[in-house]
Amino acid sequence: MILENLLLIISLLFVVSMLTMLSEKIGISYPIFLVIAGLLISFVPGMPHLQLEPDWVFLIFLPPLLYEAAWNTSWKDFWASRRAIGLLSIGLVVFTATAVAYITHALIPGFTLAMGFVLGGIISPPDAVAATSVLHGLKVPKRVVTILEGESLVNDASSLIVFRVALATIETGNFVLWKAGADFLMVAVMGVVIGLAIAHVLYVVHRFFPTTPSIDTALTFISPYLMYITAEHFHYSGVLAVVSGGLFLSFRAHELFTYQSRMQTNYVWQTVVFLLNGIVFILIGLQLPEVINGLNEYTTSEVVSYAVIISIVTILIRIIWVFPGTYLPRILSKSVRQREPKPSWQTVFIVAWSGMRGVVSLASALAIPLLVNGQPFPHRNLFLFITFVVILFTLVFQGLSLPYLIKWLKIEDDDDSLEKENAMMNSRLATVSLDYMKSNYDGEIQDFEPFRLLKERYEKIVEMADYKLLHSEDNKSISHVRKYRRMLLEIIDVKREEILKLRQERACSNELIRTKEHELDLEEARLRRSP
Incomplete structure (x- = not known):
């Protein structure tokens, strides 16, 4: 009896996963699709009657x-x-x-x-x-x-x-x-x-x-x-x-x-x-x-x-x-x-x-x-x-x-208002990062390339955020900003393809490959969640 119930639960989980993928494919919200699918499945001959307690x-x-x-x-x-x-x-x-x-x-x-x-x-x-x-x-x-x-x-x-x-x-x-x-x-x-x-x-x-x-x-x-x-x-x-x-x-x-x-x-x-x-x-x-x-x-x-x-x-x-x-x-x-x-x-x-x-x-x-x-x-x-x-x-x-x-x-x-909020937050976070680096690592910024490159990166972030805020009402500028984000996502795909080649060539350890893939996952998640 326990094995039968366990098999039924596992089967339901599998069916739910498959049907949800199908709902994504045809563009129907999965709760609607699953209710309709369950309704149709209930008419299948020999289907056990499941009572929702x-x-x-x-x-x-x-x-x-x-x-x-x-x-x-x-x-x-x-x-x-x-x-x-x-x-x-x-x-x-x-x-x-x-x-x-x-x-x-x-x-x-x-x-x-x-x-x-x-x-x-x-x-x-x-x-x-x-x-x-x-x-x-x-x-x-x-x-x-x-x-x-x-x-x-x-x-x-x-x-x-x-x-x-x-x-x-x-x-x-x-x-x-x-x-x-x-x-x-x-x-x-x-x-x-x-x-x-x-x-x-x-x-x-x-x-x-x-x-x-x-x-x-x-x-x-x-x-x-x-x-x-x-x-x-x-x-x-x-x-x-x-x-x-x-x-x-x-x-x-x-x-x-x-x-x-x-x-x-x-x-x-x-x-x-x-x-x-x-x-x-x-x-x-x-x-x-x-x-x-x-x-x-x-x-x-x-x-x-x-x-x-x-x-x-x-x-x-x-x-x-x-x-x-x-x-x-x-x-x-x-x-x-x-x-x-x-x-x-x-x-x-x-x-x-x-x-x-x-x-x-x-x-x-x-x-x-x-x-x-x-x-x-x-x-x-x-x-x-x-x-x-x-x-x-x-x-x-x-x-x-x-x-x-x-x-x-x-x-x-209200994407535009979210764009403004996002740009304002990016600007403030980059600004405090720059201030901290200048106060605590000014000598290293002058003498070592990695420190200087990081400082320039934060300066670019501030410039990009200020650009968004200044041109937030400009439809053409907004289009360019979104195209820029799309380019970054496309570059991530290019990097993934190169990592795949490295895997096939066995040129790097699996641990390093997984680490780089995780970094790309986080970067993609950040870009896709940005308004």
Whole structure:
């Protein structure tokens, strides 16, 4: 049994890797492609039915995925966009849950308002990975990406709280608004407190204990599970514990890690997160046989019409919320107008359209108990089917259409501002390096060629940065700068070809060849990450 499960897991990892390469080849975001592929694979005769256990998602997959997202989120950008993020991650979740509750209560016979709130809590949060991966490589303003990523960090927690409160209402038959609100605040606040408390302990361990790169990497994997399990043990928000702890440690990361730890941790996390995301999305697609089981009490036309209507309503609710939520505060508050740049309606529409649902919604639906008060949970299979269709509808329809909408709306990123920031930073770093060399190694600069060459190199960096800053509005100059970077990348390829010849000629040791290849890798990474 263990060998069979192990073989299945390894097979899934291999399939995810192959399908992701294929998605890159045909230009489709890999979460969308994996869901579609999983859906098609589920129809293959003899394919074992794989059931996605909600405990796997909430305990195994969710903590590291949230932690990685929080770690890569800029606290400065997150805080600067806190109003927009709060309106989406809390306000929109509650608005969506309420709207879905009343619509399903009116639409589906026997669907109570409490059941509607359960469904609303399930389908209200957009998926973090789906939005980020779909937008990856697309030219959108940085603020749009910050808002969407920040929203997805917090909305899982608020939607799960709504889901649990509604579920408790069905089980007990009692709902008191003020008590639900108080429970909401207590669960959220204490989740943040626990996350920050554990993060401070881990900060002390990373900062003052004699850790190694391997220990640092291991601790970063232990951290999200420690935060999540501790908070959930006390019935508080594990999601907010992971997010708050991750943001705190990310903000302090420059004090904690050596360069070896940073490099090793980044590489390992990139691989693990890729595999976790891939497995989750392909498992979503593979759930169809399990989802449609037990739908015998409904006709096909009924369940399909319910699911499609709710999917469309979910998309419209987000659009209805986002536009007033963006422009009304600007109209009503002078400080908002002064503090935040006015967004174009095109970028606002992209935020409104980027509401792809994902694995948290499906895991929440699967977490609905089989029995309530000794009786089968009413409409449980319908909950599962509607959730699956909403995920498929939003992920595929909105996800595939997003690149074409960005192109049609002529939305452009803010590369120019990033170029200025990059040039300013390069200039200041090179300037302080020059000052240090002149103060401490002036004699060596005069007498030894290597010192003089390094000084000239930094002077060239300052000149190049100043050129970018002076000609930042000149399109022709910007084109030359980008062509210059392309030339540097092409030179790296030429160097790689020469290293290959040296390897074939056995003219150098393998150790030296690997060292030079690593240097070229770092140089290429620096050039490709530059704005």
